[in-house]
Amino acid sequence: MNLNLLKETFVSFIRARGMDRHFRRLGMDMFRSAPVTKEVPQTLAEQLSDASRSHVQDLLQRLHSRPDGLTESEADAIRAHSGPNEVEHEKPLTWYVHLWHCYKNPFNLLLTLLAAVSFYTEDMKAAIVIGTMVVVSTLLRFVQEARSNTAADKLKAMVSNTATVMRHDQVEEIAAEAQRYFDVTLHPKGARRVEVPIRQLVPGDIVLLSAGDMIPADLRLLAAKDLFVSQAAMTGESLPVEKFVTPSNLNTSSPLELDNLCFMGTNVVSGSATGVVLTTGKRTYFGALAERVTATDRTxxxxxxxxxxxxxxxxxxxxxxxxxxxxxxxxxxxxxxxxxxxxxxxxxxxxxxxxxxxxxxxxxxxxxALSRKKVIVKRLDAIQNFGAMDVLCTDKTGTLTQDKIFLERHTDIHGEPDDEVLQYAYLNSYYQTGLKNLLDVAVLEHAELQREMSIASAYRKVDEIPFDFQRRRMSVVVSEREDHHELICKGAVEEIVSVCSRARVNGEVVPMTPALLEEIRATTGSLNAEGLRVVGVAAKDLPPTKEVYSLADESDLVLIGYIAFLDPPKESTAPALAALRAHGVKVKILTGDNELVTAKICREVGLEVKGMLLGSYVEKMSDAELSEAVETVTVFAKLSPAHKERIVRVLHDRGHVVGFMGDGINDAPALRAADIGISVDTAVDIAKEAADLILLEKSLMVLEEGxxxxxxxxxxxxxxxxxxxxxxxxxxxxxxxxxxxxxxxxxxxxxxxxxxxxxxxxxxxxxxxxxxxxxxxxxxxxxxxxxxxxxxxxxxxxxxxxxxxxxxxxxxxxxxxxxxxxxxxxxxxxxxxxxxxxxxxxxxxxxxxxxxxxxxxxxxxxxxxxxxxxxxxxxxxxxxxxxxxxxxxxxxxxxxxxxxxxxxxxxxxxxxxxxxxxxx
Known part of the structure; x- marks a missing residue:
């Protein structure tokens, strides 16, 4: 073996092979209207149950894997045996089956009958003409559909869905070869995280999960932190279920009830986890169901x-x-x-x-035509709905605004600049591993912290309490010294204040009084009125008595101050809104953000706010009351994911063709409920899979062209x-x-x-x-x-x-x-x-x-x-x-x-x- 061959071997290890195109949409279509009641083969259920009960080391050994993942060559070898990670049901039709589908419509069958009658009555001319009509109609449809399918596949390939896996570095294999042939010692780099197309996953892969991820295969959990998974597509349960490394119910006959298994087609709502892939493609629980359940129930x-x-x-x-x-x-x-x-x-x-x-x-x-305007169509039928849309519901961030958030201020509770608040926020954003949003990116990229990059190295991470959309906050626990732990929490001001019993005023910690609460509301309100999005920062010292923390520890905190962000409106937003209005499309804002910030942005972009409704009021309204309100209200603020979905459904029930544009995990329910779901290529997996259209440019002007x-x-x-x-x-x-x-x-x-x-x-x-x-x-x-x-x-x-x-x-x-x-x-x-x-x-x-x-x-x-x-x-x-x-x-x-x-x-x-x- 020579160096060129080693190089070729190394390149072959890292080649890319496409993506999973279909199985998630298939799952949403098949299971949208009712929970799955079909049973999977008994052997599969037994395999999954056995994997749930097995000792981790034994399981990894059976899968020929290790805690730090597979190498590329190992993954390639397993894939050659197990096949790609895709559902069999969704493979493209063979050309002859496709041709048959193009032929078998009532019109062609009638023509065929007429041709047969003409033939048996010896009217050959009529038979030839009728046969020509059948052939022309069938072939034209066959050619057009083949072209459109090819074009659609190419377009969808532009929107990649990937999974984060651990890869044992390929240098180890090259090091072995180098040692063997050239007596040269190389030092491998060990395991690393890589993003791979979901289609390339194989049994034995170690997958890392965080909020917003789709579960790409059937997994056994190796580690989990406050992991909540939505299994509605599989079980019909509306509420997410918590998953643990150790199952609590080993006697169940249903793998779906095992706490340490996650299944293809479900998605992570909150928390983080690491799991090992047990089965892929048609061998998964989802794949077995896909062979038994058809999509005919879809409305x-x-x-x-x-x-x-x-x-x-x-x-x-x-x-x-x-x-x-x-x-x-x-x-x-x-x-x-x-x-x-x-x-x-x-x-x-x-x-x-x-x-x-x-x-x-x-x-x-x-x-x-839409692809030329940076719109990827996942489902052709959606194009007509795009034209029929008369109400567009959209989030504020990144749609009306630039989607480039800047950290504008970091202040104490009185609104005065405070560098210590910035340091606390930096530690929180740096050490959290869950759903990193634009606010975290803005904190980590803040110019003033470039000289403070060493601040994180002085701490070690103990634990974290991930973000979720009910609490609207997240915490990390860090330690600078061995004699104490420090919990740092950041999130929506109201949610932060609700767990604070004290506040830091002029360097001293004082009790939270009604007067102080009123001052906090006034200060944050004035910041909101300037168009700034305000996030509260709180902390507390803890004794180093444990290494695992939970939601119960988010209490009795000290409010430190605020970090305020600016997301300026896009220059194209105002003309785009005017164009949509001219074309008969009403725009409604559905956001989880503060109502004052949203109102200011709406004023700046020329969107007339005829009414505003907060999520707390939506919660209390009956469907009849909400049905009347949605016609006149322009802005819905401080919404939860369930609120967004409910508003979209009510609009649809009133006879509107509703479009919804979103890119976060909190937008997925509304995307599914809308007549036309619109997302962007930078969205989380679950949002992209719930959408009918993917925008390569997050702009209302693109929507108007669409x-x-x-x-x-x-x-x-x-x-x-x-x-x-x-x-x-x-x-x-x-x-x-x-x-x-x-x-x-x-x-x-x-x-x-x-x-x-x-x-x-x-x-x-x-x-x-x-x-x-x-x-x-x-x-x-x-x-x-x-x-x-x-x-x-x-x-x-x-x-x-x-x-x-x-x-x-x-x-x-x-x-x-x-x-x-x-x-x-x-x-x-x-x-x-x-x-x-x-x-x-x-x-x-x-x-x-x-x-x-x-x-x-x-x-x-x-x-x-x-x-x-x-x-x-x-x-x-x-x-x-x-x-x-x-x-x-x-x-x-x-x-x-x-x-x-x-x-x-x-x-x-x-x-x-x-x-x-x-x-x-």
Whole structure:
């Protein structure tokens, strides 16, 4: 072995391999509506129970691990055997299964049935055309979904979810090789903490956990400090459960009740811990459940519900119209086989075959467009909800403000500068290992402390009491000398004062009196009024009689002073709020911060505060009272996570489409409750996994751009549905009238199918169409009733000009007998196709098409090509193949007149319709 080989070996140890993309979202979807009651295999339950009871050393030995973790080569070897840490259920579909899913929709099944009937009745031309429609629809959807899935995977790979693990340094292995081959002694560095993609975790990995982390695999705890874990996704318990190194109930048959086990898919609420990975991927408790429980219980989104309503609306029309056409033609023409084929063709004419492809294309295009604006879409359906959002709930910090907090002041309880307060705060932030937030970073980076970096080295850490969102404070216990311990506590002023019985005034410790409390409130209130976020600092001396401390020790403290932080508003916030307001989106602030600070920031950014409500009042309000309050209140301050979730749910129940933007563990419940959860790439794991969208830039301006893109996406989908439904309905209505009076079929089944195929192809480029400005001004939602009304209103208008064409062919061109039916059918084939194509441009806008609102070049070009093909089919040698014939040139001036009159009438009726019903 040479040095280059050693180098290559070392590089191979540290290569990266992607990330876990799916299992957490899967868990939230599957278990959101009800607790899990399914059982896992008995062998897995026994393995987990055995691991819970085993001695730590024996367990580590069985897992081929050690307390300071695995090396990279060991982890690679185990991964080669155990596979990646991902749930089997969420692996991508194989191409042939995906192709089957793209095919098996009711529209394609109906077309397949029609093709089979045509084949067995020896109508090969119809069978070929129908088969082409099935193939085109299926392949277009398959290609678009494959592209969108690939793009989504690449986008989601930009948002990494990692776990903190202990890695036994690779230098030890290189040192052994160096000693063996070169007789050179290297000194390894020992274990170190590293962040690895969750997908790369293996059994035996030593994982470090803190507040906000998702549990990345099934773990046995090796150490824990005030560890509370939310297991709601697994058990349905609303309250977090405390976990311990030593289990209290070893006789239980359910692994979920074992106190020293943590499970994939749950999350840390507070505290810290170290654990060893027992199982990964599909071998976890969660993975076993994922194979047994499907996501079918998930409530459809507003988008899915809207598409379902529209689909059923069209199916109902089909079920009514098809039998009517069948019986009319059967009785009047006497050929029941031909009438049956014609009836099925009418059914095809009423089905939007390209709907799945159009929806997929439009959403995929929207996701790519949003990615250019630094928005990662985790769930494509969320794009439409983005456009429908009419209320945005957001935190203050980092959204209205710069998310760069500066330590502005450190004062005693009278508001006078005090360096000792800063030293206490520094020790607290330096030694705490739980959820380090921006306040801790600001303290540790404070310029005045750069010269004081040695202050921490004079102390040793004894213990800590981690932060949680109920206490809103955290403590560390340090020791400078062996004869005493010192507990230092910092947190929200009210929570700190509640556990203080004394205060330090001018260097002396005095009892906390009502007068002193009043002065404390006045001082902190004045700091808040300046826009400063105030954190209290307290401490007390303790005898060195124990090494483990608990919440009970946070009592009888001495209030030392305050540290005050400034988080200035962003320059982009004011224009972004104005833009959101102009687009019909109300912004509400949901924050755990002080109401005075929040009010000042709102004033600075131009957000009108119409009402303010504190968490303490929200707690006391009934749902009915809160439901009334949420409509008028702009700022909700001093909220707990449960308050945020409740406010979002109440807004949703009042009919709003609610977006929630958050990045902390306290935001996760509200993110799940919102119609559209929005987080950022720097958020804690649980927040990112609960969100539907991830912002790479925490800015309201980015949100405003996302809202517009969501509305463009919705607008183009709605265009397709409206123009297809109304045009197809009008076409079938014309068939119904003609069938009752003509001695021959107004159009052969083959003609209807070719016309429908060409019309569908002309709309493939709709996802890339332009959208009128007025459509972007307010939130848009699905309204199946409006689509039905639109279809019934505008569809028959085309029938007026179809009947005009019937009269033209009958009286002017003499196509009034079965011998001349081909001429009649050719005239209506061209007029029907061109009027259907024209309606694309008429319906896509409320304005005057081509003049006030132009379609995109792809859509314009596609419709021109289809119109040319439609005219060419009967006017070229292709006519005989399609059972059509060339039309006299004198037909075309009449055709132009009919189309112009049609466009004028449609434009006039659009104005009347918009005034009466609105133009969505």
């Amino acid at each position: 459809p989104t507003a988008f899915q519900a809207g598409v379902n309503k529209v689909s059923w609306l069209l199916i109902r029309f089909m079920l009514v119209m098809t039998p009517v056409v069948f019986f009319i033609n059967g009785f009047t023409k006497g050929d029941w086989v031909e009438a049956f084929l014609f009836g099925l063709s009418v059914a095809v004419g009423l089905t939007p075959e390209m709907l799945p492809m159009i929806v997929t294309s439009t959403l995929a295009k929207g996701a790519v 809202v517009l893109e969501g509305r463009k996406t919705f607008a183009n989908m709605l265009k397709y549905i409206k123009m297809t439904a109304s045009s197809n309905f009008g076409n079938v209505f014309s068939v119904l009238i003609a069938s009752a009076f003509l001695p021959f079929l107004p159009m052969l089944p083959l003609h209807l199918l070719v016309q429908n195929l060409l019309y569908d192809v002309s709309q493939i480029s709709i996802p890339f169409d332009n959208v009128d400005k007025e459509f972007l001004e307010k939130p848009q939602r699905w309204d199946a009733g409006d689509i039905g009304r639109f279809m019934v209103f505008f569809g028959p208008i085309s029938s007026i000009f179809d009947i005009t064409t019937f009269a033209l062919m009958w009286f002017i061109f003499g196509a009034s007998s079965p011998e001349h039916q081909t001429l009649f059918q050719s005239g209506w084939f061209i007029e029907g196709l061109l009027s259907q194509t024209l309606i694309v441009h008429m319906i896509r806008t409320r304005r005057i098409p081509f003049f006030q609102s132009r379609a995109s070049w792809p859509l314009m070009g596609m419709t021109l090509i289809i119109m040319a093909i439609g005219i060419a089919i009967p006017m070229t040698p292709l006519a005989h193949y399609f059972k059509l014939e060339a039309l006299p040139l004198s037909y075309f001036p009449w055709l132009v007149g009919i189309l112009v009159a049609y466009a004028v009438l449609i434009q006039g009726m659009k104005g009347w319709y918009a005034k009466r019903y609105g133009w969505q």
